[in-house]
Amino acid sequence: MTTDQIWRSEEQAVFALRGLYQRYGYAPYKMSQFEEYDLYVRNKDFLISDKIITFSGEGGKLMALKPDVTLSIVKNAPEEPGVVQKVYYSENVYRDYREIMQAGLECVGDLTQYDIAEAVLLAVKSLDLLGGRYVLDISHMGLLAAVLERCGFDEGKQKQAMACLRQKNTHDLKELCGDNADAWETLQALSGCRGGAEELEALSPHLTGEAEQAAVAELKALLEMLKERGYAESVRMDFSVSNDLGYYSGVVFRGYLEGIPASILSGGQYDKLPRKMGRKSRAIGFAVYADLLQERSREDNSFDVDTLILHDGTVSLSEVNRAAKAASKNGSVLVATTAPKGRSWKNLVTLKGGAQ
Amino acid sequence: MDWINIALPKGRLGEKAYAMLKNSGYECPAIEDPGRKLIFENPEKKVRYFWVKPSDVAIYVERGAADLGIVGKDILLEYEPEVYELLDLKMGRCRMAVAGKKDFREPVGQTLKVATKFPNITRNYYAGKCRDIDIIHLNGSIELAPILGLSHVIVDIVETGTTLRENNLTVYEEIVPISARLISNVASYQFKDAEINAIRASLQKQVEEK
Numbered sequence: 001m002t003t004d005q006i007w008r009s010e011e012q013a014v015f016a017l018r019g020l021y022q023r024y025g026y027a028p029y030k031m032s033q034f035e036e037y038d039l040y041v042r043n044k045d046f047l048i049s050d051k052i053i054t055f056s057g058e059g060g061k062l063m064a065l066k067p068d069v070t071l072s073i074v075k076n077a078p079e080e081p082g083v084v085q086k087v088y089y090s091e092n093v094y095r096d097y098r099e100i101m102q103a104g105l106e107c108v109g110d111l112t113q114y115d116i117a118e119a120v121l122l123a124v125k126s127l128d129l130l131g132g133r134y135v136l137d138i139s140h141m142g143l144l145a146a147v148l149e150r151c152g153f154d155e156g157k158q159k160q161a162m163a164c165l166r167q168k169n170t171h172d173l174k175e176l177c178g179d180n181a182d183a184w185e186t187l188q189a190l191s192g193c194r195g196g197a198e199e200l201e202a203l204s205p206h207l208t209g210e211a212e213q214a215a216v217a218e219l220k221a222l223l224e225m226l227k228e229r230g231y232a233e234s235v236r237m238d239f240s241v242s243n244d245l246g247y248y249s250g251v252v253f254r255g256y257l258e259g260i261p262a263s264i265l266s267g268g269q270y271d272k273l274p275r276k277m278g279r280k281s282r283a284i285g286f287a288v289y290a291d292l293l294q295e296r297s298r299e300d301n302s303f304d305v306d307t308l309i310l311h312d313g314t315v316s317l318s319e320v321n322r323a324a325k326a327a328s329k330n331g332s333v334l335v336a337t338t339a340p341k342g343r344s345w346k347n348l349v350t351l352k353g354g355a356q
Numbered sequence: 357m358d359w360i361n362i363a364l365p366k367g368r369l370g371e372k373a374y375a376m377l378k379n380s381g382y383e384c385p386a387i388e389d390p391g392r393k394l395i396f397e398n399p400e401k402k403v404r405y406f407w408v409k410p411s412d413v414a415i416y417v418e419r420g421a422a423d424l425g426i427v428g429k430d431i432l433l434e435y436e437p438e439v440y441e442l443l444d445l446k447m448g449r450c451r452m453a454v455a456g457k458k459d460f461r462e463p464v465g466q467t468l469k470v471a472t473k474f475p476n477i478t479r480n481y482y483a484g485k486c487r488d489i490d491i492i493h494l495n496g497s498i499e500l501a502p503i504l505g506l507s508h509v510i511v512d513i514v515e516t517g518t519t520l521r522e523n524n525l526t527v528y529e530e531i532v533p534i535s536a537r538l539i540s541n542v543a544s545y546q547f548k549d550a551e552i553n554a555i556r557a558s559l560q561k562q563v564e565e566k
Contacts, residue, residue, distance in 0.1 A: 262542065
């Protein structure tokens, strides 16, 4: 039996991802199972879910089973000029009263454009490594924030516009823009953008603001780098990808694998999180939700064991041993005196009084 | 070309939506034969339809059992599924509204008791007004609640307003207009975007020609 047959698909995936991140100089990060609840409450909008499992710790301190890894990493990240901490993790996190297997990486510190682009490259490579057809959708929170600001939307309208973009909902977006023709023209172009560098080029004339043009230049350089690495075909500009504007500031992305009905990878640049913690660092990272790989598991689970050897207890040890050894060449073997309930087998070998 | 799975809401809305999809070239003759079958396929067009309870359409689509679905905006607002809302089909039009007895006067300084099938929409609406409410979650015959004094008002879908009128009730505030929407699973959209956008474009054309 090979390790492929023993390990579940998500375990194999996490093992392979760890190797990938290590090859790019990322160091393993191991965190404790729980953190002070206060850390999560102060940054609850950063979390995917606010259903956190809490319990009383020493001295009555309220503790939480970790719902997220990023906050703990950023909290302890370096702040010296020129220093960047690159770590990866494979941890179980606890959300919505479920244990979720998650792998990912975080790059925190005095980031350069290369660090950011490399993190996005590793996101594409992670999808590639998981096998099958995949797509990485890329957007930019700095760009979206600048456009919404230029449209003159107040906070409430900005939220509604973001929701429309996220849902590719142009009908409600049009209504929201009302007679603001400039806003509608830009937001419609953003919502309809789906493709590579040429789509971004076509979109560029609609993005007139200084911050918008800077974001476009950053995205163009990123796409160019991914193209040079041979990943142009699997990467698309898609502004339905968005994260909380209060935390995310730059490029954001979401990855999909064919056969899995939700995004399996999600991440982005979140410089505003360390800033909220009073730190100067910049940060980018992503998580791979390895549990979702079960959705496309094609493993043959029609049988629990390959061979069941049933003996009546009078058969000699050496005879049972011979039969078990012979059967083990064809896979897993279970030896029993009565057929186990609720389990299934491909082949049955019956041994009676020394004769098969 | 990949197969496209479409979840249709049981009832008149679903039938109208199927008629539009048929006009778009995604016909499936099997669906027009009455029977007890649950799934209908047209291998030539690579399209598969199934009828589900209207409030379940969004779940089928969000979880990827269906690539596309037709669903009321009320369900999208209530359950907030992670799906793409690709088109307003401008049919099945009605409105989500606050209604109460004709002689109703809002109890100032008291918690407002609201009976509804849509607790999430109700909570969001009154949170926006900073109004303290007590939600009474009912599954049907919502109009009974204010008549029997179970609630002060109701939040419900109002189509023609006939049921309200016949029970001496009236609409006080309109929350949001409702109509049927075409929704897509987010991951299906990544890999079947050509087919999904072709369906959307054809349906949009029919909506505009109406």
